[in-house]
Amino acid sequence: MARDNCSSADAAGRALSRSDDSGDLETRATEAHHESLRLWLRMLACTNLIETTIRQRLQARFGTTLPRFDLLSQLERAPNGLKMGELSRRMMVTGGNVTGIADALEAEGLVTRIADLTDRRASRVKLTAGGRRLFQRMAGEHEQWVIELFGGVDASGKQQLGGLLAQLKQHVGRSIG
Amino acid sequence: MARDNCSSADAAGRALSRSDDSGDLETRATEAHHESLRLWLRMLACTNLIETTIRQRLQARFGTTLPRFDLLSQLERAPNGLKMGELSRRMMVTGGNVTGIADALEAEGLVTRIADLTDRRASRVKLTAGGRRLFQRMAGEHEQWVIELFGGVDASGKQQLGGLLAQLKQHVGRSIG
DNA sequence: TCTAAATATTTTAAATGTCAAGTAAATTGA
């Protein structure tokens, strides 16, 4: 996964560390701007570290991948299956990608494609019994991994982090919407 | 990019929302556990949303990709170039990946590979003059994008978020180290 | 001095991801 480790963030860090704390508005405005870059890089590094850890464990323990786990997770709570477009939306990836991941899971016998009764263009993807059982085992361990990885932040810290992320996400959504 | 949108997080959400608030220790412990999952999913969704936005803008504005931008960024602050292994460490990707990205940038004339004088196995990658100029233009816009995207969080919120992420990252590092 | 082990990078295969084009089907509106 790429991370935009922009060097100007480092430059910002160096500028901040040697700032004479003069406090003039322009300096403070610049500091605030660079804070965004540093924050972004830290968030990216943190998310990637956790994600890489989870990917490696899924591969080692179950011989599967995170996108496949993700798709199974979406289907687990949809007893009647989901359409490809809906999977695309929930997984936040393009339709072509969902096609490929569903193909792989179908080949493994974990999901099945069912023609849509009302729209011959569409198909629904549904968990097989085996897929459901496997998913339940993976989900149990996955949950323990996440609990362990987030164990260094106490309850109030988690509340704060959740709130700040929600605030950030809302603003981002408005910026690009 | 996959996200481990585990359905047990949703189950946690539903359980939490209909909890009778009895407050017994087991219920509260379970709630705290599920909070980790929800937090992880929110963090993942938020990071991916920002990352996707930046990727799309880099492609639209400069016809380049985030990993290539990332590599250029690493080189911008290394006037003498960097070895492949060092790029791999800084970009947090495997060596094989760095080879491919460097190949692409070299083909575009943005970087050049130089044989290492002290180790014939090694080579150093260095920005060309054109690469440096292009990177500076991209970095300027990239910084503005990040500032805009993080504009919804005030200075104290950014400080808090940064601190919490640092705490989280430190714990994760210890968990997997 | 020489061999074994370690290191640096590349290559290969597989998986995931986007974008654009293609195909089939549904919807819209004249």
Added chain:
DNA sequence: TCAATTTACTTGACATTTAAAATATTTAGA
């Protein structure tokens, strides 16, 4: 009723990513 437009999904090309293996070189130690 029928043609144009839109929609659902697949396909193909390209880029990125990993893990493992291969190749070349350096280092360590007997």
